[in-house]
Structures are given as C-alpha cells and as structure tokens.
Amino acid sequence: MITKRIIPCLDIRNGRVVKGVNFDGIRDVDDPVALAKYYNDSGADELVFYDITASFEERGLFADVLKNVAENIFIPLTVGGNINSLDDFDRVLKSGADKVSVNTGAIKNPSIVGEAAKKYGDQCVVLSMDVKRVDGRFMLFAKGGRENTGIDAVEWAKKRTADGAGEIVVNSINTDGVKNGFDIEMLEAICGVVSVPVIASGGAGRMEHFKTLFDTVPGVDAGLAASIFHFGEVKINDLKKYLISQNIEMRVF
Amino acid sequence: MTAIINYGVGNLFSLTGSLKHLGIEAVVTADADEIRKADRIILPGVGAFADAKRKLSDTGLIPVLNEEAGNGKPLLGICLGMQLLFEKSYEYGEHDGLGYIKGEVCPLCEDIPENMKVPHIGWNKLIIKDKSNPMLKYTSEGDYMYYVHSYYAKKCEESLIAYSEYYVNVPGLVNNKNVFGTQFHPEKSGEAGLKMLKAFCEVR
Numbered sequence: 001m002i003t004k005r006i007i008p009c010l011d012i013r014n015g016r017v018v019k020g021v022n023f024d025g026i027r028d029v030d031d032p033v034a035l036a037k038y039y040n041d042s043g044a045d046e047l048v049f050y051d052i053t054a055s056f057e058e059r060g061l062f063a064d065v066l067k068n069v070a071e072n073i074f075i076p077l078t079v080g081g082n083i084n085s086l087d088d089f090d091r092v093l094k095s096g097a098d099k100v101s102v103n104t105g106a107i108k109n110p111s112i113v114g115e116a117a118k119k120y121g122d123q124c125v126v127l128s129m130d131v132k133r134v135d136g137r138f139m140l141f142a143k144g145g146r147e148n149t150g151i152d153a154v155e156w157a158k159k160r161t162a163d164g165a166g167e168i169v170v171n172s173i174n175t176d177g178v179k180n181g182f183d184i185e186m187l188e189a190i191c192g193v194v195s196v197p198v199i200a201s202g203g204a205g206r207m208e209h210f211k212t213l214f215d216t217v218p219g220v221d222a223g224l225a226a227s228i229f230h231f232g233e234v235k236i237n238d239l240k241k242y243l244i245s246q247n248i249e250m251r252v253f
Numbered sequence: 254m255t256a257i258i259n260y261g262v263g264n265l266f267s268l269t270g271s272l273k274h275l276g277i278e279a280v281v282t283a284d285a286d287e288i289r290k291a292d293r294i295i296l297p298g299v300g301a302f303a304d305a306k307r308k309l310s311d312t313g314l315i316p317v318l319n320e321e322a323g324n325g326k327p328l329l330g331i332c333l334g335m336q337l338l339f340e341k342s343y344e345y346g347e348h349d350g351l352g353y354i355k356g357e358v359c360p361l362c363e364d365i366p367e368n369m370k371v372p373h374i375g376w377n378k379l380i381i382k383d384k385s386n387p388m389l390k391y392t393s394e395g396d397y398m399y400y401v402h403s404y405y406a407k408k409c410e411e412s413l414i415a416y417s418e419y420y421v422n423v424p425g426l427v428n429n430k431n432v433f434g435t436q437f438h439p440e441k442s443g444e445a446g447l448k449m450l451k452a453f454c455e456v457r
Contacts, residue, residue, distance in 0.1 A: 001418060002375035003397065040443065045376060071270030076399060076441050096266040098401075098441065121300050123372045123401045166372055195367075197374050221375065251376040251397040253443055 003249045004214050005045035005222035006236055007078075007199065008229040010035060013052050015061035032065045033072055039229070040073045042236045043253050047073065048101070048224065051081030063095040070096025080128055084108065089116050093124070101126035101169060106160060107142045107149055117164025122196075127165035129153060131186055132173035138186055145173045153186075158193045168194060169224060172202040179205025182213045182223070191219030199224050207234055207242045214248050255279040255454060256291035258318075260309045262333065263299035267440040271447055277454050285317045293454065294321060298333030302344040302358065302404070305333050315351070322353050325431045327456040332402060335427065335434030344404050353432040356409030356424075361402070365420040372403045377417035377437070379425055379445075386414045387456050388426060388433055391448035398425060398437035398445060405436065431456070 011018040016030040036047055051062045070077055079092040080101030089100050106113050117125045130141045131153040138153040157168055170190050172183030182203045191198050200213055204225040213223055228234045240250040257268060259281045272279040280287060298305050322328050330338045339350045342358035362371045376397040406424040415426040427434045439446035
C-alpha cells in the first residue's frame with residue numbers, strides 16, 4: 001500500500017528561499033537547490049515550492065529555480081503561488097513542476113480547476129485551500145487567509161474535486177503557526193467528502209503531531225510543514241524513523 | 254547514447270537530469286536518424302492515453318519505434334509511455350497502443366473499493382516476481398517507487414516482473430524481450446529509481 005508522505009514547503013522570492021534554513025553543512029542558507037537537495041537526502045517524499053514573488057519580472061527567476069531543482073532532485077515537485085490561469089500552469093509545468101497547486105486563482109475563477117485537469121490530467125492539479133472556523137462553520141479564505149470568501153470550505157472541496165482536482169491541501173488558519181498539532185476536526189470534515197488524497201497543513205510542532213494526524217484521520221495522506229523543518233526543530237529522517245516505530249508506513253530510503 | 258522521445262508530453266527535466274546524474278549521455282529528440290543511432294530509447298509520457306498516442310503518431314515516429322523495438326534495441330516506456338506499449342487502452346473509449354507487450358490498460362477505479370483513492374498517488378513498495386530480470390540488477394524487494402496514475406495494465410501476466418499492491422496488484426515493471434515498461438516514475442523515485450534507470454542503461 002502507499003505510504004504516508006512528509007512534505008516540506010519552501011517559499012521562494014527573487015530566486016532565493018525566504019527565511020533560509022540554518023543547518024550544519026549548508027553554507028548558502030537560502031539557495032533553493034542546496035535546500036532541496038538537503039531535504040531530498042533527509043527523506044522528504046515530495047517538495048513544495050511556493051512562489052511569493054510579487055512582480056512579473058521575477059517570474060523568470062522562479063522558473064530558473066524550478067528547472068535547476070527538477071534537474072537535480074529526483075522526487076516529485078509541486079509548485080504553488082501566482083497560479084491564476086492555464087498559462088500559469090503551463091509556465092511552471094514547462095519549468096519542471098510535476099503538480100501545480102492553485103488557491104486564490106481557483107476562487108477568482110473556479111472553472112480553472114476543471115480546465116487544467118482536462119488539459120494536464122487530474123494528477124497534476126492540486127487544490128490548496130486556506131480554511132478557518134467562522135461561527136462554527138469551516139469557511140474558505142482568500143488572499144493568504146486575510147479575506148473570508150463566504151464559501152463553505154467543505155462544499156468547496158467537494159465541488160472542485162468533482163471538477164478534477166487530484167489532490168487537496170488543507171491549510172488550517174486556526175492552527176497555522178500555533179505548533180500545537182494539526183486541525184483534526186477540520187481535516188475529518190473535509191476527508192469525509194472527498195475521494196482524492198488530502199495533504200494536511202498548519203499546526204505541526206512536534207513529531208507526535210504527525211502520529212496523531214495519521215492515526216486519527218486515516219483519510220489524510222501527507223503532512224506538510226515549513227518552519228519546523230527549516231529550523232531543524234523536527235528533522236525529517238528522525239520523524240520518519242519515529243513514525244515507522246509507531247507502525248505508520250513510511251518510505252525508507 | 255540514450256534517445257528520449259520528444260513528442261510534447263510531460264516535463265523531461267527530471268528524466269534528463271537523472272541520466273546526467275548517472276553519467277549517461279542522453280538526447281531529447283524527435284529525429285528518426287538520431288533514434289536509429291541511439292543505443293537505447295526511452296518513451297516518457299504523462300496525461301491521457303488517446304491524446305499522447307495522437308501526439309506520438311503526429312511525430313511520424315511510430316514506424317521508427319516499431320522497427321527499432323523489432324530489431325532488439327532496448328526500449329523503456331515510463332508511466333503513460335509504458336501504457337502505450339500495450340495492445341489497448343480503455344481510457345475514455347477504446348484505443349490501440351503500440352502492441353509491443355501483451356495486455357490492456359484499464360481504469361483502476363472499477364477494480365478497487367469505492368473508498369480507495371484514485372489517482373493512485375504516492376510511494377508504494379515494489380514486490381518482485383522475477384528477480385533475474387536485468388532491470389532489477391540494483392533493485393531490492395521492498396524498494397519504494399513513486400506512482401501517479403488512474404489506469405493500470407491488466408492481462409499482462411507473461412510480462413510481469415514486479416508489482417505494487419493497491420488492493421489489486423498494480424503492474425510496476427513489465428518486460429517483453431528488449432521492451433520494458435515502468436508504471437511508476439523512476440526519475441521521481443529518488444535513489445531507488447536512479448538505480449533502475451542505471452540498470453536499464455546497462456541492458457544489452
């Protein structure tokens with residue numbers, strides 16, 4: 001059977017990793033290729049590159065980063081950020097992305113999910129969603145979690161996967177940055193209505209949080225995190241060893 | 254020299270990068286002469302079967318592939334490239350494949366319980382049926398490979414070398430004479446995948 005996956009996420013601006021990683025053996029702490037290699041060697045099952053570039057000019061730099069990473073790291077690459085059109089899908093796929101994650105772009109234009117799935121295959125389209133509780137309901141937020149769209153997040157997940165999204169990233173605004181564990185309740189609600197892989201994001205602080213995640217919500221396929229990996233609070237190879245010892249299937253490498 | 258067939262399907266950065274990493278010369282090409290001169294051929298591919306088949310057909314390279322595969326040149330199809338090697342696919346209709354390997358490509362969702370996810374995305378353990386196959390020279394039972402697909406090969410028992418379990422046995426590696434196919438992406442399967450590409454490049 002397929003293993004659960006551990007996925008680090010790197011934010012890229014101006015061709016560099018934002019908030020670089022400070023590990024032994026890495027001199028250039030914000031070189032995307034060096035960091036990708038580091039994660040590849042420590043057992044990451046996949047990498048997410050998130051483009052937080054603001055200007056059009058910098059897109060070229062981002063494309064160069066992707067090409068360089070794809071030629072040097074032989075695990076799947078997902079790319080997100082600034083994906084608003086099929087041209088954007090094309091742009092990152094041609095630079096080495098295997099999957100493309102769309103978030104606000106799908107809120108502005110929901111039909112992009114179906115169109116991209118038709119053109120590139122379901123497996124290529126990842127729906128990323130920022131979700132927060134409002135009056136006891138899970139609501140979909142836009143613009144990096146700043147704006148309530150008024151859309152029910154569970155309904156959104158159901159509709160967009162029916163359109164062809166092949167995977168979902170659920171980022172809980174409630175637990176993001178709190179480091180007190182993933183948002184189990186939210187993940188259960190969304191896993192209950194979709195039949196594609198779900199990637200949990202937001203809230204990881206310790207190794208035990210991943211165990212609780214995978215044990216409690218069997219529908220979750222992967223755990224995604226950024227800062228705890230970047231700052232070395234949790235090392236991916238230690239995390240995987242720990243999870244294997246807890247009878248959770250992980251890729252050994 | 255390894256010829257990677259360029260027919261406008263999928264990104265080839267990882268594939269060319271993997272071969273480069275292994276020190277193997279490779280060229281991405283749609284040129285018949287270059288393919289004829291190559292020591293081996295890789296047929297990549299992602300997306301939908303019919304679309305890929307049409308694109309491959311449009312390059313005019315199918316007769317060249319038939320000839321080279323028939324002459325015994327090592328050929329490796331990856332993912333959709335592997336599916337194209339079979340006789341038929343039932344992905345949105347019924348389509349003819351290249352017919353180098355006996356078998357047909359069918360929807361996974363019809364053969365697994367409803368609560369199981371499709372596409373089959375992720376790392377899955379390889380279970381070896383025929384350890385003596387040259388592609389497995391550096392591969393161990395239980396190595397994890399990265400799969401992304403919604404259709405899988407059936408009726409290919411004769412060519413089955415290794416598989417992974419996803420309720421059903423999903424053929425991972427198939428081989429008929431000089432023609433090989435992997436449903437998983439060796440170029441995305443970390444060290445384990447690199448080893449398999451290395452083995453392919455040593456097939457004579």
